[in-house]
Amino acid sequence: MLETIKQFFTGEHRHAELQTKLDELRRQTPIPVFWLFGKTQSGKTSIIKFLTGADDAEIGQGFQPCTRFSRSYLFPTAEAPLLNFLDTRGLDEPGYDCAEDLARFDQLAHVVIVTVKVLDHALENVLRQLRVIRRKRPQRPIVLALTNLHEAYPQEQHPFPESVFQQPDFERNPDFGEKKPGLFESIAAHKERFQGLYDFLVPLDLTPPAEGFAEPHYGGAHLKHVLVQALPAAYRQTLIALEETTGALQDLFAQHALPHILGYSSLAASAGAIPIPWVDLFVLPGIQTRMIYHLAKLYGQPLSGERFLELAGTLGLGMLVRQVTREVVKFIPFVGSVAGAALAGSTTFALGKAFCYYYSAVHKGQVPRTEDLRRYYQEQLAAAEQWWRKKQENNVIGHP
Amino acid sequence: MTDELFMSRWRIILVLSLIALPVLLLLGMGAYDLWLRGWWWWAWWPLSGCLAAAYFLAWRWQKQQKLLRLDFEPPIHWTERDRHAWQMVEARARAADHVQPDKLVTFQFYVDTAQEMALELASFYHPGAKDPLAHLTIPEILAVVELAAHDLAKMVDQYMPAGHLLTIDNWRRARQAVDWYQTVSSVAWMVSALFNPVNTGLRYLASQVGLAQPMQKLQQNLLVWFYGAFVHRLGTYLIDLHSGRLRVGAQRYRELLEQPTEARVQPAQEQAEPEVRRVGLLFAGQTKVGKSSVINALVGEQFARTGVIRTTEGITRYELQPAGIATRLDLYDTVGYAHSGPSADQLRATLETAQNADLILLILHARNPARQADIQFLDDLHAYFEARPHLKKPPVLGVMTHIDLLSPALEWAPPYHWQAPTRPKEHQIEQAVAAAHHQFGERLVGVVPVCTAAQKNYGVQEWLLPAVAELLDQAHAVALLRCLHAEADAGKIRKVFEQLLATGKEALKILWKK
Secondary structure: OHHHHHHHHOHHHHHHHHHHHHHHHHHHOOOOEEEEEEOOOOOHHHHHHHHHOOOHHHHHHHEEEOOOOEEEEEEOOOOOOOEEEEEEOHHHOOOOOOHHHHHHHOOOOOEEEEEEEOOOOOOHHHHHHHHHHHHHOOOOOEEEEEEOHHHHOOOOOOOOOHHHHHOOOHHHOHHHHHHOHHHHHHHHHHHHHOOOOOOEEEEOEEOOHHHOOOOOEEOHHHHHHHHHHHOOHHHHHHHHHHHHHHHOOOOHHHHHHHHHHHHHHHHHHHHHHOOOOOHHHOHHHHHHHHHHHHHHHHOOOHHHHHHHHHHHHHHOOOHHHHHHHHHHHOOOOOHHHHHHHHHHHHHHHHHHHHHHHHHHHHHOOOOOOHHHHHHHHHHHHHHHHHHHHHHHHHHHHHOO | OHHHHHHHHHHHHHHHHHHHHHHHHHHHHHHHHHHHHOOHHHHHHHHHHHHHHHHHHHHHHHHOOOOOOOOOOOOOOOOHHHHHHHHHHHHHHHHHHHOOHHHHOOHHHHHHHHHHHHHHHHHHHOOOOOOOOOOOOHHHHHHHHHHHHHHHHHHHHHHOOOHHHOOHHHHHHHHHHHHHHHHHHHHHHHHHHHHOHHHHHHHHHHHHHHHHHHHHHHHHHHHHHHHHHHHHHHHHHHHHHHOOOOOOOHHHHHHHHOOOOOOOOOOHHHOOOOOOOEEEEEEEEEOOOOHHHHHHHHHHHHHHHOEEEEOOOOOEEEEEOOOOOOOEEEEEEOOOEOOOOOOHHHHHHHHHHHOOOOEEEEEEEOOOOOOHHHHHHHHHHHHHHHOOOOOOOOOEEEEEEOHHHOOOOOOOOOOOOOOOOOOHHHHHHHHHHHHHHHHHHHHOOEEEEOEOOOOOOEOHHHHHHHHHHHHOOHHHHHHHHHHHHOOOOHHHHHHHHHHHHHHHHHHHOOEOOO
16 A cells, blocks of 8 residues: 555656556547558658658658558657658558558548559559558548659649649640640549549649759649548648648747647647546646657757756746646536647647747847746747637537 | 592592602602702701691690681570580580590590480480480481581581591591501611611600600690580580470571571671571560650651551560661560559560560669569569570660659750769669669669650660660671661671670670679
């Protein structure tokens, strides 16, 4: 008895408990899962790069093998993920059979993105496996991404405005067909070949800026739009949040940190949504502390995290002040949990942003004044709370 | 018949004797005169020196096979297994150095050798068979005898004056004559020693060292040469016998090998080189990878004059035979396989067509590294020829198309020196070729980057043709180039060929091998 009590108060016990709690939370947090399905070099990594803003090295290191033929990339980290990308690498290997991947991903994957180079017509294997995937769950959306459009018009800039490809039956439009017959014949052939195997068609050309295309994310906006549509409503918000929050940022530090902050905030929101009072009492500080340490490590300044946490503690930012309010709110059934989730999520978000503010100032050689830090935190919190509440309401309406 | 031979023989002997008589008379009288005047001693040394030098040079040159040659190259239609068998034949020919000279003049020795070789090669081709010779048909065996005998007869005609009169008896007597000569000369030495012991002793010693030794060696070498030629001829036909190529009979076999030279297009100086009647190139690759545009770029302006023949299995044959040229160029455009390789029927048709090809070109897309289907195809090809050791597998050269699409995609500014890259695109080409090398390894002999897009044609003249020239034997390469250039003057084309070969070998080093 005494041992158990002692254990309860030691850090190790708390650490292990937090870990199991986080695992559980990750399962409950709505993380969109994209199953990327396509041959080698057909543009899968470009799509991940475009959607996340991560660079090649990050993506390369982030991938973890999950089946014999596949790997997965949890963005931004496996601890507090926002998006999950499953990449089927084995499609080019002899005797690849998607059965093993299906067994693993079928329940998991929300959207299948099939990448096909627009001029590649050697697709026998892709088609055969895709039919199996389609048959297994016909209602799961499949996005057919036709990539590398520029290969159809070598050494030329993109000759059409992006909007051309959003018109219905654009490939039959004689104006465009006459200009680049090869491209549109190819697209028509793909449409016929994949008939009944896709729900959205996205012609696309994501090129590295060094290639010199005037529009390096050609068709990218359309892809994002399609993905938001294709995702189940509960999973849309993450993508939208990522787009909205990172898009406006000028500061590179913050831009890089934001997906991480969003990831931890989502976890915190899940924790807050548990409709039992006081359960998240130790989980939330745990999540927030881990986020700050993680961000500090990300910036290569582990010590700055510690100093910031001390400061935040004395200022009453984040977990402490709001804690009691949150737990009280939870006594109100249903609505309570949503408000709890919104509060937990937005305090975590605001705390993360406050750390970025702090770090950025320290980096410039000045310790920010406490009242400035507090004001910044309050601003972020107010904005985040508002956004979170809206999101939760949307979800509740969308998925009662 | 015998009478006729006898009649002609005594006539020849009479004519030769009449011609020789004055010379011999002068020879004897001159020698006698020298002896009478006492000049013999002084004249003997330079004369013997000349003879010694002649024997020595003859022995020396024959040893390096610079006099009478055993210049035999395995025919190009031979498979790997045939080449292995050929090594056994060569080992036997080399072993002749250690055979007693007396044996080399007995007829039985040649018969025994023939039997041993037949058995040795039969066991090589049919390992584990109880009686490896049992399955051979009599016409096949007769064809070997006929062909080998025919060749030896031609050789004797070529190298031995009046050889068509040579009998076994003569063959033996030639050897006896050497013995008699030695006996007679010994007697002469003894007689001479009676008159002038000191002088004769000195000369005798000199002649034993300077003349007898080289002469014996020369004799031995000549016999070894003949024996070697015998073993080579017989070995060649035995190998063809076991590979099943003699089933057509000796007559037809000879016709097939000796392609008729057409005087119409063949200037006199090239008659040594047989005209190649057909050159076949096979193009394989994934669907829409650009096989047809490579063919188009290769044939160039000749394309309009190319006949198109579609076979039932979906293989298209382009025939190109410009006027005045005896060679026909066959370009086989096979069915492009999709992602998981060609269908069973198409694959079989492609493999069967590959038998007719002198070279296979595997077309690869520079920007599509998913090449499992290509590897599968190459492995099928390998297995097909492995299971048919009597067929020779043509070399497979990779042709990487669409290099213009490599990064930076907006740039196209040839020439690209990808073998010594400095510009980004050159690096990309080099890396793409290296990646293909890594993927295919020994399955390809090399990869040639090209761009065959309209108005951006690049790499075919620069790299593809030199590589093809290097991979085909000279006769086929020259024939190919003549068809492509529609050039009746083979001499002109041979210069083009040599230039191509020089660029290919020296500057570019396209092929991976060796």
